[in-house]
Amino acid sequence: MELRVNKEIADADGVSRALKALSQEIITNHPCLDSVMLVGIRTRGVHLADRINKLLYESTGIKVSSGIIDITLYRDDLTSVGPQPVVNKTIIPCNITGKKIILVDDVFYTGRTMRAALDELMDFGRPAIVQIAVLVDRKRRELPIHPDYTGITLETLENETVQVKITETDSCEKIVVAEKN
Amino acid sequence: MAWERENLLGIQELSEEELIHILDTADSFKEVSTREVKKVPAMRGQTVVLLFFEPSTRTRISFELAAKRLSADIVNISVSASSLTKGETLLDTVRNIEAMNINQVIIRHGMSGAAHKLSGAIGPAVINAGDGCHEHPTQALLDIMTIREKKGDIRGLKAVIIGDIMHSRVARSNIWGLTKLGAEVTVCGPPTFIPPFIEETGAKREYRLEKALDGADIVMALRIQKERQNDSHIPSLREYAELFGVTARRLRLAKADAILMHPGPINRGVELDQETAGCKQSVILEQVTNGVAVRMAVMYLLSGGKGEH
Numbered sequence: 001m002e003l004r005v006n007k008e009i010a011d012a013d014g015v016s017r018a019l020k021a022l023s024q025e026i027i028t029n030h031p032c033l034d035s036v037m038l039v040g041i042r043t044r045g046v047h048l049a050d051r052i053n054k055l056l057y058e059s060t061g062i063k064v065s066s067g068i069i070d071i072t073l074y075r076d077d078l079t080s081v082g083p084q085p086v087v088n089k090t091i092i093p094c095n096i097t098g099k100k101i102i103l104v105d106d107v108f109y110t111g112r113t114m115r116a117a118l119d120e121l122m123d124f125g126r127p128a129i130v131q132i133a134v135l136v137d138r139k140r141r142e143l144p145i146h147p148d149y150t151g152i153t154l155e156t157l158e159n160e161t162v163q164v165k166i167t168e169t170d171s172c173e174k175i176v177v178a179e180k181n
Numbered sequence: 182m183a184w185e186r187e188n189l190l191g192i193q194e195l196s197e198e199e200l201i202h203i204l205d206t207a208d209s210f211k212e213v214s215t216r217e218v219k220k221v222p223a224m225r226g227q228t229v230v231l232l233f234f235e236p237s238t239r240t241r242i243s244f245e246l247a248a249k250r251l252s253a254d255i256v257n258i259s260v261s262a263s264s265l266t267k268g269e270t271l272l273d274t275v276r277n278i279e280a281m282n283i284n285q286v287i288i289r290h291g292m293s294g295a296a297h298k299l300s301g302a303i304g305p306a307v308i309n310a311g312d313g314c315h316e317h318p319t320q321a322l323l324d325i326m327t328i329r330e331k332k333g334d335i336r337g338l339k340a341v342i343i344g345d346i347m348h349s350r351v352a353r354s355n356i357w358g359l360t361k362l363g364a365e366v367t368v369c370g371p372p373t374f375i376p377p378f379i380e381e382t383g384a385k386r387e388y389r390l391e392k393a394l395d396g397a398d399i400v401m402a403l404r405i406q407k408e409r410q411n412d413s414h415i416p417s418l419r420e421y422a423e424l425f426g427v428t429a430r431r432l433r434l435a436k437a438d439a440i441l442m443h444p445g446p447i448n449r450g451v452e453l454d455q456e457t458a459g460c461k462q463s464v465i466l467e468q469v470t471n472g473v474a475v476r477m478a479v480m481y482l483l484s485g486g487k488g489e490h
Contacts, residue, residue, distance in 0.1 A: 087206055
């Protein structure tokens with residue numbers, strides 16, 4: 001699939017500011033961070049969760065517990081058409097029952113990834129509440145699921161794709177909208 | 182890499198890349214068995230048939246749990262209670278079951294090549310759970326997964342496999358897998374148990390256990406079938422145990438951090454003595470735990486297709 005970059009939505013500064021805003025919102029919403037747990041969705045969600053964790057620590061001095069979720073086995077499009085996607089490890093280091101979970105991902109699009117993450121999370125226990133934090137919301141959801149904390153909201157077309165590039169996984173840091181050919 | 186193979190019939194035909202891909206996938210599946218809810222929906226609604234012509238505890242239960250933890254439905258064919266005793270052929274039996282829209286067949290059979298024959302005749306994916314003396318690929322995969330966990334990189338490790346190599350599908354699959362990943366494999370046993378052209382696989386032969394164990398990282402003991410003492414391969418199990426049994430004293434000849442492995446079931450007092458079977462270096466029970474993860478990985482990879490997503 002060929003991509004043609006249309007425009008840059010945010011540069012490294014923009015990403016940093018959006019994450020800071022997200023962290024502040026989380027602090028406002030959770031005066032007590034002790035029972036909060038950040039769960040990053042592979043792959044970029046994991047790194048963004050780490051960054052948010054650091055920002056929370058810088059602001060409050062509290063280190064929030066964190067986990068990693070791989071949603072491959074819960075996807076709704078695991079058909080027998082193509083070869084199976086690679087499965088990486090899910091690491092939930094403590095009991096989530098009673099905890100306030102914040103699922104973190106880079107882009108919120110149709111909501112299907114989050115649906116899969118929610119189903120998988122429920123197999124680990126009974127959280128007190130689950131919220132969603134994303135860097136970019138494309139506002140093209142296909143399921144009745146909504147993010148609670150959003151860094152940047154974008155109007156996009158169906159044939160466009162939003163790419164979040166962060167230094168942990170890519171060679172640069174920015175958010176771009178590209179067109180699929 | 183994208184998994185493309187439609188069946189798992191043996192280790193010999195796998196590339197190093199495919200082998201590592203299964204092991205990496207198994208690593209990710211291991212965690213599922215530690216959850217409260219030991220289930221993922223990846224194969225929800227798919228049907229898996231277990232066709233075991235030979236007795237089995239470990240392998241059968243392991244495959245059953247693997248399928249159930251992937252949310253698949255299981256059908257267990259117990260050969261003695263099936264029409265196979267009425268004279269129905271293997272292929273007819275499976276074709277009839279295939280007509281009920283199944284997805285995978287897991288077969289253990291006494292004849293080498295049975296899994297291969299089946300895979301050529303039916304559509305659903307076939308997994309070889311042991312065919313005659315030929316291969317037992319999921320056993321080797323779980324063995325290698327255990328070695329990887331304990332020792333890291335397989336390359337350069339010295340592995341010794343002790344027992345009836347001639348009749349052992351476990352030995353064969355392990356030799357293929359370990360040599361593919363760069364380990365140095367030595368097989369050890371009385372001459373009547375060592376196949377004549379074993380060096381062609383890349384393995385070395387050694388008839389004296391003490392020499393074979395010297396400096397070994399991995400000590401794998403195989404089960405000796407009681408029947409072998411009746412068909413003149415060995416004079417008695419007692420003599421085998423005296424010369425080739427892995428005792429605590431003999432295990433000390435291997436490296437201090439060597440691991441002791443056995444596919445099970447153990448003949449205590451023959452291939453292992455009471456002390457070694459439960460010693461600190463034994464990873465025998467971990468092998469069993471990893472068996473479920475490996476089989477989940479194999480079934481997951483085979484439940485895909487070959488087209489574009």
